[in-house]
Amino acid sequence: MVNLLKTSKSFIMVLAIFGIVFMAACQQNESSSKEAVAKNQDDIDQEQLSFTDSMEREVILEKRPEKIVVLSPEMLKMIYDLGGEAVGRMSTSAIPIPEEAQDLPELGTVNQINTEQLVALSPDLVIGSPNFHANLEGIMESSNIPFALLQMRSFDDVKEVALLIGEILDKEDIASQKIKEAEEEISNLQNKLPQDDHPSVVVLNVTAKSVSVQRANTTAIEIGDLLHVENIGKDMQANPDSQTSAPYSLETIVEKQPDYVLLTIHGSVDAGKEKIKEDLEANPAWNSLKAVQEGNVHIIPSEKYLSNPGFDYADTMKHMAEIVYPEVFHNE
Numbered sequence: 007m008v009n010l011l012k013t014s015k016s017f018i019m020v021l022a023i024f025g026i027v028f029m030a031a032c033q034q035n036e037s038s039s040k041e042a043v044a045k046n047q048d049d050i051d052q053e054q055l056s057f058t059d060s061m062e063r064e065v066i067l068e069k070r071p072e073k074i075v076v077l078s079p080e081m082l083k084m085i086y087d088l089g090g091e092a093v094g095r096m097s098t099s100a101i102p103i104p105e106e107a108q109d110l111p112e113l114g115t116v117n118q119i120n121t122e123q124l125v126a127l128s129p130d131l132v133i134g135s136p137n138f139h140a141n142l143e144g145i146m147e148s149s150n151i152p153f154a155l156l157q158m159r160s161f162d163d164v165k166e167v168a169l170l171i172g173e174i175l176d177k178e179d180i181a182s183q184k185i186k187e188a189e190e191e192i193s194n195l196q197n198k199l200p201q202d203d204h205p206s207v208v209v210l211n212v213t214a215k216s217v218s219v220q221r222a223n224t225t226a227i228e229i230g231d232l233l234h235v236e237n238i239g240k241d242m243q244a245n246p247d248s249q250t251s252a253p254y255s256l257e258t259i260v261e262k263q264p265d266y267v268l269l270t271i272h273g274s275v276d277a278g279k280e281k282i283k284e285d286l287e288a289n290p291a292w293n294s295l296k297a298v299q300e301g302n303v304h305i306i307p308s309e310k311y312l313s314n315p316g317f318d319y320a321d322t323m324k325h326m327a328e329i330v331y332p333e334v335f336h337n338e
Contacts, residue, residue, distance in 0.1 A: 057170055060157040061136050063143075067152050070176060071131035077119055078135040080158055080314040082107060084168060085133075087184065087317055090175040094127045100273070100308040125149050131174070158314040159223045161192065161232070168317070184317045191320030192232065195327060198334055199234055205265040205330045206236040210254065210286075212269055214277035217254040217285050224250055226270060226311045229319075229326050238262040256291050263296050266330055267303040270311050279305075304329055 055067040075094040076082040079101040085092060086104040095103070096119065097112040111127065114120040117138045124132065129151055134142060136155045146153035158164050165185050172181025207230055209220040219239040220227055227237055238259070242252035259267075271278030282305075286292050297303055306325070315322045327335040 055174065057154075057173075059154040061140065061155045063155065065152055065154045067131060067174070069130075071129075071152070071174065073127065073129045073131075075113070075124055075127055075129040075132045077113070077133065077139050078116065078156075078313075079103070080316055081133045081135075081156055081167075081171075083313075084158075084171055084316050085175070088168070088172055088175055088177045088180050090171070090177065093129060094124065101313045102309050121145050125151070158316065159225075160228050161188075161319050164188070164314065164316055164319065188317045188319055192323065195320055195323050196232065196234075199327075200331065200334065203331070204234050204236050206238050206262070207266045207268060207330065208238050208259055208262070208264040209268045209270065211251060211272060212278045212281050213272045214274060214281060217281065218245065218251040219254055219259075220270075221250055221252050224311075225314055225322070226268060226306065226326075229311075229323050230330075232319075232323055233327055233330065235326075235330055238264050254285075256286075256289055260291055260294055265297060265302060267295065267297045268326075268329070269303070269305045271305060271308060272312065275308075302329075 053069070055070070057065055059065055073093045074085065074090070076085060076092045077096045079096070079098055082092060082095055083104060086106055092107060092110060094111045094113050095107055096116045097114065098116060111123065113124050116135070119134075119139065119142065121142065125145070132142075132146055132151055132153045134140075134153065134155050136157050140155060143153060143155075156167055156170075158167050168181045168185055169178070172178040209224070209226045209230070211218045211220060219242055220237075221239045221242060221244055222237075227239075230237055239252055242255070242258060245251050245253060269278075269282060292298060295303075306329075310322045310325055324335065
């Protein structure tokens with residue numbers, strides 16, 4: 007009986023020792039697993055990322071960027087919409103800046119960037135616009151700063167750029183969700199459009215010194231296309247230095263007789279309005295336009311149309327829809 011008791015005690019002690027060793031091994035394996043996961047995440051964060059920008063240039067990032075400088079308003083908005091942030095930005099008076107980016111260092115206007123201040127920020131990625139910043143490529147390359155030229159002219163561009171920025175910021179899920187929401191909002195608006203009504207529109211660019219007609223590849227024209235609006239400027243001969251616009255010809259506009267005239271003012275609003283009075287309203291032929299006679303001439307807000315609205319496409323669409331389809335959208 008004593009021997010049996012001793013044997014039982016010995017057996018229990020062996021089991022206890024085995025249990026302690028087993029638990030220690032499990033804890034060590036769990037700790038090793040956590041360390042492996044953390045190491046894998048570090049590897050992902052340090053993983054090289056390469057992509058092609060809007061100018062077909064290859065951009066290589068040695069690691070996920072932490073100090074991004076943004077030189078175009080629509081890209082700045084995109085980054086903050088996706089939960090990212092920047093360390094420097096361009097300045098602009100006509101287009102709103104995200105509240106979180108208000109206090110960032112300003113590096114000059116969109117078309118006049120202070121490169122010394124930019125380089126001094128030691129960014130690990132600079133995002134600019136092909137229209138304004140292609141000339142910075144040499145400086146960025148000599149300073150060993152990754153430089154991407156990105157552009158959004160259509161909603162398809164918005165989706166493509168959003169997914170790219172989402173990947174750069176590690177915010178792919180947010181980008182995909184926001185794209186889905188924007189697509190649904192656009193579809194809901196388009197489902198309300200009259201099937202047999204396609205109003206005609208001319209969109210004019212107005213600055214303190216000039217007036218031109220928008221032809222293609224602008225935010226206003228893209229929005230009009232999504233609203234099934236006829237753009238009378240599309241067949242006009244392009245300016246030599248820009249395929250997006252045509253020289254202003256009141257004679258051609260009178261001949262086409264658009265249902266609506268939309269005016270986008272670039273720069274000073276007061277100077278733009280003075281230009282409208284001097285070059286448009288002062289011409290007797292202006293009053294022969296049906297749109298003028300029926301009160302269908304509208305100055306559309308720069309903050310909605312001079313920069314791509316990104317995920318807010320539906321909001322800008324609704325603004326134009328209320329103008330060109332008042333019987334459907336005006337009271338919504």
